[in-house]
Amino acid sequence: QSLAEEITNKDSRYLNTNSDSEVLLHYFADLLHTNNPPEDSEEFFYLLCSAVTKIFKRVKGAYSVVSIVIGKGLVVFRDPQGIRPLVKGERSNGNNGKDYIFASENTMFYSMGFKPKGTVLPGELIYVDEAGKVFSKRLVKKSFNPCIFEYVYFARPDATLNDVSVYRSRLRMGQNLADAWKEKYPNITPDIVIPAPSTANTSALSFAHELGVRYSEGLYKNTFIGRTFLMPGQAERKKSVKYKLVPQETEIRDKKVLIMDDSIVRGNTSWEIVRMLRDFGAKEVYFAVACPPVKSPCFYGVDMPTKNELIAGNMSEDEIQEYLNVDALLYQKIDDLVEAVTRKGNHHIDTPCMACLDGNYVANDIDDAKIEEMETMRVNDRNGK
Missing domain, CATH: 3.30.1300 (Pantoate--beta-alanine Ligase; Chain: A,domain 2)
Structure with a gap:
């Protein structure tokens, strides 16, 4: 915000949007002049x-x-x-030269003929x-703190980020969570493990394998509905969940069902899923989450909700279990999540950014006053102010 004000007031430039990218573009152009x-x-x-x-x-x-x-x-x-x-990646262009590609993920490299060349x-x-x-x-070398939520949710499972396979990291999330489940609930074994599709599929697969129970895609996903936690309105999110997921009764009725999700943000989707399973005759419903409780908003490139909208920012785990109406609830521990991401790969990660989980904003640029300022801006943007 301060840089935007400097550009518009001191440098007499006009900003057409509220985008940080436009501010950075103007600043970059000034520095190149x-x-x-x-x-x-x-x-x-x-x-x-x-x-x-x-x-x-x-x-x-x-x-x-x-x-x-x-x-x-x-x-x-x-x-x-x-x-x-x-x-980054590169390919031969047929003229004794090379083409270069840079992107947030390498998932399209193969289809376009590019070979991955790292990070x-x-x-x-x-x-x-x-x-x-x-x-x-x-030009600068500091502590390497890549966002851990990329591995939990944002990235496609076939991506490799910071020399870490997203698919393998999610398998390890499921393994670690299964070990924690056996420790916390030694006398509770589900009949079936169903992922909340589709980001949680990989973690649910390894979780079920470690527990020795059947994995089933008992919730069908309508692929034409977008990611609900990014939708701006509460009513729109709740309606979209009903359109997005369709339970398969034969996989649910009279069974002890464990739902695995990648994360719980507001809790709307989780609450609706549990209600669906109850409606379709589940004997008991358990909930396991591959990510620790999301307690703080992200200010590093994701329009994640304000703290008041985050269910874990306002409730304890016992209160969340009661709100969701589940018979057992288990979140991943932060240390186990970090271990899952960093166990393999030539990644050189010092400490992942986990601001949404632990409130530690790694760039040391966010305090309580800044949080209040940016949350107010987000609310005003949603309301068209």
Whole structure:
């Protein structure tokens, strides 16, 4: 907000949107302005290094930037803590040269003929000029704190982020949670494990395997309904849940059913799922969650709800169990989630960003006053103010 005010008031620029990306674009353009334009790619890369270094010093938080500079080429950089993912790949273009791709996930690389070439490093700048020559330099090195919720929910299971397989990390989430279930509920064994589709499918598969019970896709997902926790209105979210999920009665009736979900944010979807299972004749309903309680909003690139809208921000686990009307509830522990993500891979992760789980905003740029300010902005944006 302070940078936006500086750009509009001091630099006399007009912002067309409330997007952080537009603010960053204007700031980047100002830093590239010079009375002595660079004459070649080497000089332009030197100018880029100076500009992006200033961005890294001034702009805190999460950003992965891919930009075209007219007449110059492709510019790519990632925030110094690597909170948001940014991967790269390359392919032969048939003219004795190479094409380059940069994206938040590598899931489309194979179909487009690109080979994965790892991760854009935190604090790294990459410049590809119009002739295809690549320049790169890591300008700043800080603690590496990638978002852990990417592995829990956002990323596709076939993605590899920060050299960690999302699919394998979710399998390990299910394994760790199954071990915790056997420790907390040694006398409770479900007849069937059903994922809340489809992000939880992988964790539910390994969870069921560890418990030695049957895995079933007992909830059919309507793929034409979007992700409900990102929808702005409560009524819209509740209605969408009913359209989104259809129970299969033969998999539910007269059974002790354990539902596995990737996370519980507001609790609307979870409450509706439990009600559906009860309506379709489940004998008992248990709930296991691959992610620890989501207690704080995210301010690093995700329009996650305000704290008052987060069920775990206002209720204890016992209260959540009562609200959901389940016979047993188990959340993943933070240490077990971190272990699941970091167990394998040449990732060099220091500590994942888990601000939504532990309230620790890793860029050290968020305090109570800032939280109140940004939550007010979010509410006003939703209400059209």
